[in-house]
Amino acid sequence: MATYRVDAQTVLEVGAALVDLGGALASMGDPHADRWAFGPGPAGAAVEELLGGWRHARLGLAEALAVLGEAAAEAGGAYVDTEAGLAHSLHGGPTA
Amino acid sequence: MTPPVRRLRVVEGSAGGVRLVADAVAATGRRLADAAGTLVRLREGAVWDGPAGEAFGQRIASAPAVLDRAARRFLGAAAPLRELADVLEAEQLATQRTADEHADAWGAYVLLEDRVAALLGAGLTQAAPEVAALRRAQQEEMATVLRAEEGNRAALARFDAADARCARTVAALADDDIADSALYRGVRGAGSLGHGVGYLAMLPTRVAPQSALLGALGEGVGTLADTGLLLGYGEGSWAELGVGAGAWALGASGQALRKGATAGSVLRADGGVAVSSMSAGERVLAGTVATARSRVRRARARYAHLPERGTPSALLGGPPLPPSGSALTRARAAGARLARSRLASARTELRLAAAGGRQTSRMYLAGVSLQASSKALPVTVPPRRRPPRSRPLSLPPPPPGCSATVGW
Incomplete structure (x- = not known):
């Protein structure tokens, strides 16, 4: 039998935090914009590669976190609704 | 004849700019x-303890590993960048100083040469x-010229060594x-539309399977709708249709496309629209977020909206209960507000999307049609048929002498 121990608000906040993190990863700036500061030497190219060369993983992770965060927030909301419906029925009203 | 003055090379770049990058890299790495x-x-x-929490x-599970690798990249780069900035600052000053000394000395030499020529022209001998x-x-x-050239060469060599050392570490x-694979880099370089379609198709499976299923169904309908637009009205082209098809491969929802179409566009205070350049893929991801x-x-x-201590678990520290009274009234008022705000935001969205050009306009229109399609999907499932109402029985008239009000 499944057991549940859930803090609905925390789950909601976790979802929001994951979406924020996903958004930050998705909108990380283009490192080429700062290339000028390094001059024409190899360090500038290496730094650009280091900061921008994980784009595939970054965007994939950003999307996964956004979707997972949304799912967590929806789950948190659903737990709230379940709690509210259960409480309503215990107070004598019909459940939704 | 005196050769023209040759300006010595100065170390390019900005130590302050490199330090700013190092600070930003360190802060991002910590985050x-x-x-x-x-x-x-x-x-x-x-x-979160329960089956959903386990899922x-x-x-x-894999997210911390990716973030950890990224953090290692960023945190590891901060120190070599600061070291490079120090060397850049020192050697930039040195090359600037030697270049100035060289130019001054060379200029003085040329001036002296002119005076010698004048004296020789006046009849004096060597x-x-x-x-x-x-x-x-x-x-x-x-x-002085030779000393400056030597000093300049040495400063350039010191900076080049530091630059190469930093590049190796980074x-x-x-x-x-x-790190991005060679295949991914190749696909990215294939142009804007191809880039968007190609790399979106390579993204891993979406995390929430149920919503992905609905999204895929909606996108399928939307792509067909775009085809209908193309065939029926001659709008767009087959290449343009690829935007919808690529988003379909990703499983992007109509709402994500709509929001992605307006991403990077900002409504200015004067009513105009400022637009930033984003690829199709970045727009779809921005829309998803x-x-x-x-x-x-x-x-x-x-x-x-829940008040204090209203649910069973609130007694144990859980979430409280919403007020039961006048819920319908609140819902109706909220619905009217929502309708008004949606009308206003649709007008704004359309302007923002149009400001991004044809690509964002297509994404927006595709998003609207997909959203409408996915909303209509549940209705396509035939509702359970209600049983036919039974016809009322027509009883024969009671025989004479019997009461018509006899019960069963």
């Missing part, structure tokens, strides 16, 4: 490391004391398992 630590705690079930932990004094002064200036940090944000806001709003 990524913090996020990785937080996700590890979440994965271990700190807040959540499994789905989030052996004349005035000419000999000018020649000695020229030799001193030439010695390149070693970039050699990890989150924006859609997730709006859904999280809605879920939060649901929680925010």
